[in-house]
Amino acid sequence: MPQLNPAPWLLIFLTTWLIFLTLIPTKIMKFTFPSHPTPKSKQATKTTPFNWPWH
Known part of the structure; x- marks a missing residue:
């Protein structure tokens, strides 16, 4: 079988x-x-946390 020859x-x-x-x-x-x-901008953005309704 020639396909098995890795040479x-x-x-x-x-x-x-x-x-x-x-x-x-x-x-x-x-x-x-x-x-x-x-x-x-070099100023860091301030984020507010989101209140999840199911928490």
Whole structure:
């Protein structure tokens, strides 16, 4: 049964993962974002607790 022979497929599997782990993360990390998110105000928001009707 040729599908049980791991010789050709093991090399393809290892080569694919080698590409995934070396080339692709370096390409992804080169992307820069146009702006970093910043909060609109430095003041902390004050919240009021909600009274649950069944509590």
